[in-house]
Amino acid sequence: xxxxxxxxxxxxxxxxxxxxxxxxxxxxxxxxxxxxxxxxxxxxxxxxxxxxxxxxxxxxxxxxxxxxxxxxxxxxxxxxxxxxxxxxxxxxxxxxxxxxxxxxxxxxxxxxxxxxxxxxxxxxxxxxxxxxxxxxxxxxxxxxxxxxxxxxxxxxxxxxxxxxxxxxxxxxxxxxxxxxxxxxxxxxxxxxxxxxxxxxxxxxxxxxxxxxxxxxxxxxxxxxxxxxxxxxxxxxxxxxxxxxxxxxxxxxxxxxxxxxxxxxxxxxxxxxxxxxxxxxxxxxxxxxxxxxxxxxxxxxxxxxxxxxxxxxxxxxxxxxxxxxxxxxxxxxxxxxxxxxxxxxxxxxxxxxxxxxxxxxxxxxxxxxxxxxxxxxxxxxxxxxxxxxxxxxxxxxxxxxxxxxxxxxxxxxxxxxxxxxxxxxxxxxxxxxxxxxxxxxxxxxxxxxxxxxxxxxxxxxxxxxxxxxxxxxxxxx
Amino acid sequence: xxxxxxxxxxxxxxxxxxxxxxxxxxxxxxxxxxxxxxxxxxxxxxxxxxxxxxxxxxxxxxxxxxxxxxxxxxxxxxxxxxxxxxxxxxxxxxxxxxxxxxxxxxxxxxxxxxxxxxxxxxxxxxxxxxxxxxxxxxxxxxxxxxxxxxxxxxxxxxxxxxxxxxxxxxxxxxxxxxxxxxxxxxxxxxxxxxxxxxxxxxxxxxxxxxxxxxxxxxxxxxxxxxxxxxxxxxxxxxxxxxxxxxxxxxxxxxxxxxxxxxxxxxxxxxxxxxxxxxxxxxxxxxxxxxxxxxxxxxxxxxxxxxxxxxxxxxxxxxxxxxxxxxxxxxxxxxxxxxxxxxxxxxxxxxxxxxxxxxxxxxxxxxxxxxxxxxxxxxxxxxxxxxxxxxxxxxxxxxxxxxxxxxxxxxxxxxxxxxxxxxxxxxxxxxxxxxxxxxxxxxxxxxxxxxxxxxxxxxxxxxxxxxxxxxxxxxxxxxxxxxxxxxxxxxxxxxxxxxxxxxxxxxx
Numbered sequence: 016x017x018x019x020x021x022x023x024x025x026x027x028x029x030x031x032x033x034x035x036x037x038x039x040x041x042x043x044x045x046x047x048x049x050x051x052x053x054x055x056x057x058x059x060x061x062x063x064x065x066x067x068x069x070x071x072x073x074x075x076x077x078x079x080x081x082x083x084x085x086x087x088x089x090x091x092x093x094x095x096x097x098x099x100x101x102x103x104x105x106x107x108x109x110x111x112x113x114x115x116x117x118x119x120x121x122x123x124x125x126x127x128x129x130x131x132x133x134x135x136x137x138x139x140x141x142x143x144x145x146x147x148x149x150x151x152x153x154x155x156x157x158x159x160x161x162x163x164x165x166x167x168x169x170x171x172x173x174x175x176x177x178x179x180x181x182x183x184x185x186x187x188x189x190x191x192x193x194x195x196x197x198x199x200x201x202x203x204x205x206x207x208x209x210x211x212x213x214x215x216x217x218x219x220x221x222x223x224x225x226x227x228x229x230x231x232x233x234x235x236x237x238x239x240x241x242x243x244x245x246x247x248x249x250x251x252x253x254x255x256x257x258x259x260x261x262x263x264x265x266x267x268x269x270x271x272x273x274x275x276x277x278x279x280x281x282x283x284x285x286x287x288x289x290x291x292x293x294x295x296x297x298x299x300x301x302x303x304x305x306x307x308x309x310x311x312x313x314x315x316x317x318x319x320x321x322x323x324x325x326x327x328x329x330x331x332x333x334x335x336x337x338x339x340x341x342x343x344x345x346x347x348x349x350x351x352x353x354x355x356x357x358x359x360x361x362x363x364x365x366x367x368x369x370x371x372x373x374x375x376x377x378x379x380x381x382x383x384x385x386x387x388x389x390x391x392x393x394x395x396x397x398x399x400x401x402x403x404x405x406x407x408x409x410x411x412x413x414x415x416x417x418x419x420x421x422x423x424x425x426x427x428x429x430x431x432x433x434x435x436x437x438x439x440x441x442x443x444x445x446x447x448x449x450x451x452x453x454x455x456x457x458x459x460x461x462x463x464x465x466x467x468x469x470x471x472x473x474x475x476x477x478x479x480x481x482x483x484x485x486x487x488x489x490x491x
Numbered sequence: 492x493x494x495x496x497x498x499x500x501x502x503x504x505x506x507x508x509x510x511x512x513x514x515x516x517x518x519x520x521x522x523x524x525x526x527x528x529x530x531x532x533x534x535x536x537x538x539x540x541x542x543x544x545x546x547x548x549x550x551x552x553x554x555x556x557x558x559x560x561x562x563x564x565x566x567x568x569x570x571x572x573x574x575x576x577x578x579x580x581x582x583x584x585x586x587x588x589x590x591x592x593x594x595x596x597x598x599x600x601x602x603x604x605x606x607x608x609x610x611x612x613x614x615x616x617x618x619x620x621x622x623x624x625x626x627x628x629x630x631x632x633x634x635x636x637x638x639x640x641x642x643x644x645x646x647x648x649x650x651x652x653x654x655x656x657x658x659x660x661x662x663x664x665x666x667x668x669x670x671x672x673x674x675x676x677x678x679x680x681x682x683x684x685x686x687x688x689x690x691x692x693x694x695x696x697x698x699x700x701x702x703x704x705x706x707x708x709x710x711x712x713x714x715x716x717x718x719x720x721x722x723x724x725x726x727x728x729x730x731x732x733x734x735x736x737x738x739x740x741x742x743x744x745x746x747x748x749x750x751x752x753x754x755x756x757x758x759x760x761x762x763x764x765x766x767x768x769x770x771x772x773x774x775x776x777x778x779x780x781x782x783x784x785x786x787x788x789x790x791x792x793x794x795x796x797x798x799x800x801x802x803x804x805x806x807x808x809x810x811x812x813x814x815x816x817x818x819x820x821x822x823x824x825x826x827x828x829x830x831x832x833x834x835x836x837x838x839x840x841x842x843x844x845x846x847x848x849x850x851x852x853x854x855x856x857x858x859x860x861x862x863x864x865x866x867x868x869x870x871x872x873x874x875x876x877x878x879x880x881x882x883x884x885x886x887x888x889x890x891x892x893x894x895x896x897x898x899x900x901x902x903x904x905x906x907x908x909x910x911x912x913x914x915x916x917x918x919x920x921x922x923x924x925x926x927x928x929x930x931x932x933x934x935x936x937x938x939x940x941x942x943x944x945x946x947x948x949x950x951x952x953x954x955x956x957x958x959x960x961x962x963x964x965x966x967x968x969x970x971x972x973x974x975x976x977x978x979x980x981x982x983x984x985x986x987x988x989x990x991x992x993x994x995x996x997x998x
Contacts, residue, residue, distance in 0.1 A: 395633060396630050408667065424665075425664050432657060443649055
């Protein structure tokens, strides 16, 4: 049997680049961080090319049914790779500035990215588990990669709760195997579709997997680790994991729900709806009480997980389409928002709201960038966030979840309050203290990419909707 | 073929782009750019007015293109007799607001960019025929207005700005869900799911659904109008906003709400409109009286004008929901009139404040002897606002009351009390401000400057023109309001007399 490696070429390239970076940190007498960045970016670019090449390849799954080869996977991978590229540049700049740049950081980012992309194409629960471990372990270390106490505390909480949730996942996989005799997503679906009566054990598997997904996408009430980990991690890492983990975990969630558990649609949709409602409300309400920008964005990411889940309640292509667009928009704006935070709060100090007072006077460019991201997070047109919210609400209404859309819209009003409050500080308060934002021009140019993307997708979402529409079909 | 509607909607955005990109632009140049762009937009809107065919009741100059196919969003603009005057009012007042803000020294580039962005949002809201597109423009207004209030306002500006933002977001939350539900229901139409309001009007909804959706739309627009008891954001926002912000808020933004009631509530939910007309009329009457009474007791001149808006907008809502020809036409005319009169009042309050540095009526007095022309202009506008025959408000309010009497004499009588209240609060305010001895600190103010004349003269001229010859405006409003009314299908009533040749009630 000939083993074909093309379906996992992106992951192989990423891991290869990561190993090169690690070697590059040890072997030369004077390691050059810039070379590490170049190798990492080359690895990401190679992985992106390898992913694009998979676009026109049909077929269900490769490597003995372990890895899916479909357009959904290509889009999810590209999105993750884009996030990784932005995060690598940001991390390189901000960590070098704060004197905490080590070759392990880009290497771990690459390993984590490989785990994320693999999770997004996992066609078997075992592959998903492997990918998950690669991604999680890298992220635990990245979270704790700073010398600050908060960083280590965040990593510890993330690790303990993460390990706990992994147990739920494994238990869920075992139950699914018990119910259907297979761990392949397509196999589970076929086994379940043949039954007239849903076995209880399959429902238990669904519940256990839901807990794990809830943890990974930080949906309430499984979000407890999020604020601490997001606040503690170096901000560039926060940007990476807030966007990356969410995209990867949602990609896997969509595969599990719309492929493996598709025959149980009537059973899981209410569960997803309940998780979504709790998340948007809890995330928005708790974010209002925050006085730290990173914690505020962390709670808002709980709410955004809820918004994506609102789209997921619609089974099949409409829900996948809406969720994908939301993830794309979310990735752009959250990477951008944390990116600005990384530049304003040098050395991880000064992340309180007060430290953003009068940012417009100090740096109109950073204030402008942050405004674009905040408006998009709040869902104000003409930004991608607006179109994204309309898409998920529309999908939910058409799936018969009008009440959920109403809850979501009301929560986004509450959420608007804290985004707007931050903007009050940006424009309407006078600067306090003498801390200046990072003056370097390069990271601003890098952050202009998500900003332009956010506006462009807000005005011309048609640029990507065709691609997303083609990617929104999951076959098995 | 000239795309008049696209041009009038997006021309201000060109100015926004220039102002935001041109970082080295000196403040003087920023003002001139804003003035030039807004004047050019006004000229384009006159071109649109010239092409408008008064005989056609339906939408004209329709422009149609797909925008986002995947969510069914279309770029669909069109103008009829109701939106026509709203657009012209907007493009007329924005240059005036720019000129009135000539002295803004704090970040003038951003300020002017906000005014122009507002213009695009407002004009787009009036012209959009696609519900989602309307919502997009409607929401896009929020942020620039929020900045205008929050950055350039007076002491309690941040409180007022956040309150404004949250109230409006709260209202539009219901609107968005209602729009999406309507869209989902529109799958039953022959053309498939759509946001096109012309197609949606044909939709046959179950009564209960239609009534719920009507209420959702009502909440969104009632916040904007504002209809009692959702008006509490208005006095704060108007009082704290800078002059140009108050003018735009009062003169145009409130009209987006009133316009929404006519266009969407009446247009999409005729049965529900009839069913809820009673309560809405009652709220409008409460607003008329309450706004007037509260305005009487205000000591802050700007707050007084703000509360007078609550009262005046009550007339518009009343005219919309009594379903008679004169009342609806008068309501639409009143939207224009209120924009002119209250806009002018806020301009004058701003000019008075620039001199006295107080808005407290108790600390003013004797301004007539120091600045007679300024005070004279104030009296002129106040009389127009009270409804003096020969000036604009008289025509609109008369038509509304006439139409209301045709439906119910009691309603007409209560509404008429609003006119009396207006006389009380405005003339009393005038008396406290203008007459009596001049306090020593208020002596020696300059009278109107040339720039201030330029700001006021066009508005005063328009007030007089509509008062003397409203036919030009009414001729273009009426075919559309007749169409809207026949769509609602309320039982026609015979209105006692038709004092103006153009106002005819169908038997």
